[in-house]
Amino acid sequence: MSMINAIVAAVEQVTPLVKHFTFVKEDGSKLPPFSGGSHVVVSMDIGGRVHRNPYSLMGSPEATDAYHISVRKQENSRGGSVFMHEHVTVGMPIKITYPVNLFSLAKKGHKHILIAGGIGITPFMSQIADLNRLGADYEMHYAFRSPEHGAFVEQLKKSCSSRLHCYIDSQGEQLDFKALLGDQPLGTHVYVCGPSSMVTVVLETARNLGWPERHIHNEQFLSPPVGEPFNIQLAKSNIEIQVPADMSMLEAIEAAGVEADYLCRGGVCGRCELQVLETDGAILHNDHFLTDSEKVSCKKIMPCVSRANGKRLLLDL
Numbered sequence: 415m416s417m418i419n420a421i422v423a424a425v426e427q428v429t430p431l432v433k434h435f436t437f438v439k440e441d442g443s444k445l446p447p448f449s450g451g452s453h454v455v456v457s458m459d460i461g462g463r464v465h466r467n468p469y470s471l472m473g474s475p476e477a478t479d480a481y482h483i484s485v486r487k488q489e490n491s492r493g494g495s496v497f498m499h500e501h502v503t504v505g506m507p508i509k510i511t512y513p514v515n516l517f518s519l520a521k522k523g524h525k526h527i528l529i530a531g532g533i534g535i536t537p538f539m540s541q542i543a544d545l546n547r548l549g550a551d552y553e554m555h556y557a558f559r560s561p562e563h564g565a566f567v568e569q570l571k572k573s574c575s576s577r578l579h580c581y582i583d584s585q586g587e588q589l590d591f592k593a594l595l596g597d598q599p600l601g602t603h604v605y606v607c608g609p610s611s612m613v614t615v616v617l618e619t620a621r622n623l624g625w626p627e628r629h630i631h632n633e634q635f636l637s638p639p640v641g642e643p644f645n646i647q648l649a650k651s652n653i654e655i656q657v658p659a660d661m662s663m664l665e666a667i668e669a670a671g672v673e674a675d676y677l678c679r680g681g682v683c684g685r686c687e688l689q690v691l692e693t694d695g696a697i698l699h700n701d702h703f704l705t706d707s708e709k710v711s712c713k714k715i716m717p718c719v720s721r722a723n724g725k726r727l728l729l730d731l
């Protein structure tokens with residue numbers, strides 16, 4: 415995948431756990447255009463290993479002199495967010511992918527209900543810029559655990575004014591999903607990004623209330639889970655690779671110098687799908703892309719997030 419050579423132009427601590435990063439192009443020219451809800455994948459060299467994490471673009475899609483992302487520090491993760499917080503400083507070169515949008519607005523929707531939990535606010539920042547530019551009808555519902563963890567609230571008050579509704583858990587404020595989704599005009603679309611528990615409740619509530627599937631949108635990038643090491647064989651490349659405990663299968667394939675497709679690296683887009691030719695163990699499917707029957711058949715795997723626990727896994731790559 416071709417990459418953009420960028421420079422870190424600014425780093426700002428936004429909340430105790432969230433940092434905001436501004437990237438500009440290394441040669442000073444404009445960055446590629448994008449639409450609200452897009453993300454880029456940031457490439458990081460951590461101790462000689464390349465990590466690639468997806469982050470939503472937050473700035474206005476109209477302003478391409480810089481890209482903006484925010485990263486929540488996850489102490490118990492594989493190190494990408496900690497690296498961004500502790501090692502990425504102003505002036506550092508950084509490689510990012512071209513923007514991809516897997517969470518785009520339904521521009522013909524009559525109304526848009528945006529629901530964010532915590533750091534899930536980030537894709538909505540660029541979507542709000544698009545909605546304001548289009549003069550669209552929308553509501554932004556933003557839940558976070560306490561006032562000091564409410565990232566970008568002042569900015570949102572300015573951009574959304576009365577369309578912004580905040581729910582602060584430590585103050586006993588809860589979002590009533592059923593009431594919110596049960597009282598919307600026909601043609602409304604709902605978008606949710608946040609913890610998986612929140613995404614699940616929103617999806618279930620909307621479906622139970624009879625919302626059409628095409629009006630329900632969610633973004634939920636998964637971090638590749640750690641697990642036991644295992645071996646894979648690549649049939650076309652004719653090599654065997656060990657996947658370490660703290661690396662995804664996709665990262666191990668890339669580290670071995672084999673090119674593999676990806677877009678989200680979070681188990682949602684399906685782009686990295688590989689055919690399983692043989693396996694003698696279980697496949698630990700962690701993606702949100704394959705259907706339940708596809709998962710049971712063990713004929714396909716999403717190497718960005720899924721793992722295996724057998725001795726032999728032969729892939730068509």
Ligand code: FES
Nearest residue numbers: 679683684686718
């Ligand atoms: S890259 Fe999107 S599902 Fe793997």
